[in-house]
Amino acid sequence: MRDDAPDERSQYAELPAIDFHSPGRFAVHNPQAELAEPLPWEPAPFLLGESAELQRFNTPLEIRQHALALLQQATRTVCIYSPDLEPWLYHHSSIQQACARLLLAHPRNQLRILVGDPARAVKDGHRLLQLARRLTSNLHIRRLNPEYPDDSGAYAIVDGCGLLSRPKPDQYTGYALYRDPARVRLRQAQFDKAWDHGLSDANLRSFLL
Incomplete structure (x- = not known):
C-alpha cells in the first residue's frame, strides 16, 4: 500500500451527520382473503x-x-322458474345450503331451474351455478x-305440494302455499311444458363445464 494514498476512514469520518426526521407511521391495509359469509336467514314458521x-x-x-322454509323442508324435488336467478333471493348461502342438502340426501332428488336470461348470473357469479358445477347429475338448468x-x-315448486309465487317478477307481492297439491299440480304442468322446450345456453354451458 502506498504511503501517499488517502485514508478512506478519515474521509468518511469527516462527512457531516444526516439530519433524518421520520414522517410517522403508516397503516397498511391488505385486502381480505375472501368476503365474510353472509348472516344466515331465518325460515318462515310453516310446515x-x-x-x-x-x-x-x-x-x-x-x-x-318463505323460500328458505320451503327449500329446507324439500325431500324430493324442487322446480324454480326465475327471470334471471334473482340474486337478492337465490344468491345466498342459506339457499345454497338448503338445495345442497336436498340433492345430497338421495341420488334421485332433483333441482330443475328454468331461467329467462342467465347472462347476469353467469357474469356476476351465482351460488346456485356454483352448486350446479358440483352436482351435475341432479341439478339441471x-x-x-x-x-x-x-x-x-x-x-x-316444492315436492308437488308447496309453491312460492310472485305473479309479477318485478314486484315483491305474492303468496306461499305449503299444502295445496291441486293448485301446485297445475303450475307443475306449466313448468314441465316450458322445461321440455327449454334451451341449452352456450354461456351457461361453458360456465358449468
Missing part, C-alpha cells in the same frame, strides 16, 4: 305438507323466509325458450 292456509307477502324479507313463454311470473 310443508301441513300448513294449508295461503300465506301472502309483499316484502323481500317475507319472500326470503335450462333457458326459457322464447317460443314457449311462461307467463306465470316467478315461482318455485
